Amino acid sequence: MSIRIQQVSKSFGSFQALHPLNLDIQDGEMVGLLGPSGSGKTTLLRMIAGLESCDTGKIFFQDQEVTRQHVRDRRVGFVFQHYALFKHMTVAENIAFGLDVLPKSQRPPQQEIQRRVSELLERIQLPHLAQRYPTQLSGGQKQRVALARALAMQPRVLLLDEPFGALDAKVRKELRRWLRELHDELGFTSVFVTHDQEEALEVSDRVVVMSQGRIEQQATPQELYHQPASRFVYDFLGQVNIFSGQVQGKKMSQGEAWIELPHPLKAEQGEVFLRSHELALSREPVQKAHLPMQINAINLIGAEVRLELLPQGWSSAEPWEVAISHQDFNSWQPQRGDRCFLRPLAGQFFAAAEASVTPAGPEPLNWSSSTRISLAS
Ligand SMILES: Nc1ncnc2c1ncn2[C@@H]1O[C@H](COP(=O)(O)OP(=O)(O)OP(=O)(O)O)[C@@H](O)[C@H]1O
Known part of the structure; x- marks a missing residue:
């Protein structure tokens, strides 16, 4: 099921939570909505679901x-961060709940419900x-059940709001891979909200x-x-080192x-953004x-050694971070307090919009276009 969002906007009182926006989601695509808190991800998801009305657009x-169209007629499945499973069930x-409460004319026969529940239990490996x-389950198991409950209704679209946000890093990683596999196998269209860059980049076909x-x-x-x-976007996608300075030719x-x-x-004048x-x-x-x-x-800790570095004789708003292999680290054995020198390999230059020294902030539209540069020696 493809989704087309045309000039959709939303205000709460005088606060404009969503400015008119367009988004096309392909049939069978998995799209991650990524952004900081308050950026409007959940509002957009709720509008797709029909839980929130649109001020403008279609x-x-x-x-x-x-x-x-009313939420119950849209045939969307939801999974939320804190999905309230019924404790007494x-x-x-x-898993069967949504099917059990359908009007008699739409409800599948009990045998069919049982068959679907068994199949879903297999799929969620439980x-x-x-x-x-529910109280006898771990957080990860609860979220699997929540997902099975959403899938029991055979939704055309699955909407997930920080589905694994409350889980620890390891379980989270496992579950997002599992969700991606399930998505590929069953072929539904998924839209999920996250503020975790790694999560969005790892599982999405497209990130918004x-x-x-x-x-x-x-x-x-x-x-x-x-x-x-x-x-x-550069800044939001992970740790970035920023060298700001005056430009004279090369x-x-x-x-x-x-x-x-x-x-x-x-x-x-401008800034070079360099990843670690x-x-x-x-x-x-x-x-x-x-x-x-x-x-x-x-x-x-991790696949690489991360060094935090402080500029000497120049300044940066944040300490810099550089990643080196454990092998290089072991052969060099650097210590805290040692001096070292950096050489850029690749990066991106952002020209200052005017002759201003305002540091890069969450106002990217105030700046002129960027020039991709390769700094390989
Ligand atoms: N019902 C509401 N009434 C008033 N303001 C609201 C309402 N719902 C959301 N907002 C505001 O709209 C903005 C966007 O909220 P939204 O929940 O969509 O952000 P988000 O990107 O999902 O954030 P988070 O990651 O923290 O959930 C926020 O400033 C929020 O305070």
């Missing part, structure tokens, strides 16, 4: 307009817990990044990561630090860049 499911009864009550009631960018995870359209400088750019830039793995680290000064740093903290 919503279509396939070719059928559903803008004013067993797992099997919870057939052995069919007779348990929202900020202040607007869509900042919609793209595949790969496009979003490699071609963020704005400072906001050189960009600030205090004692400078970077030689791969090609001259027209802007006089887009920088090379050296103990000695290097050519093509002078970014002196002092190691402030070392984090060994």
Whole structure:
């Protein structure tokens, strides 16, 4: 079931939660709505569901307009972060609930309901817990049951609002992979809300990044990561190091630090955004860049070693972070307080809109377009 959202907007009193926006979701697609708290993700999801009315605009499911259709007629399934399973009902009864309460004319025969429940219990890999009550389940198991309960109605569209938000990191990771598999196998259309970048990039076919009631960018995870359209998106997708300075042809400088750019830039002032793995680290000064740093903290946990660095002789609003392999770390054995130098490998330049030194903030539209640069030596 495809979904078309046309010029849809929403205000609560004088507050505009959603500015008119357009979004097309393909049949069978899994779309992640990603954005900080208050950006309008849940409002948009609730409008698709029919739980919230539209002030302006139209919503279509396939070719059928559903803008004013009641939630129960839209055939959407929901899973929320804190899905209230009925405590006095067993797992099997919870899954069957939606079917059991259908009007007699629409209700499948008991045998068919039982068959569907058994099949769903298999799918959520919990057939052995069919007779348990919700209080006897873990958080992850409860969310699986919530999902099965939504799927029992054979929805055309599945809407999920931070479905795994309350679970610990490991269970969360497991469940999102499992959800993706289920989505692929059953072929429904899914829209889910998250503020977790990793979650959105890992499972979505397409990610819609929202900020202040607007869509900042919609793209595949790969496009979003490699071609963020704005400072906001770049910044939101993970830790980013920002070098701001004056540009003179091929050189960009600030205090004692400078970077030689791969090609001259027209802007006089701007910022280079660099991710933690887009920088090379050296103990000695290097050519093509002078970014002196002092190691402030070392984090060994994870696939890479993360070093937190403080600029020396120049400034940055935030400490910088650089990732190196455990192998490099072991051969170098850097200590807290050691000096080192950085060399950019790749990054993105954002020109200042005017001759202003305002740091990048969550107002990307105030800035001029960005120029992708490759800083490989
Ligand atoms: N019923 C309501 N009445 C008044 N304001 C509301 C209502 N629902 C949402 N808002 C406001 O609209 C804005 C968007 O809210 P929404 O819940 O859509 O954001 P969100 O991106 O889902 O945030 P979160 O990640 O925190 O859930 C917020 O500023 C919120 O306070």
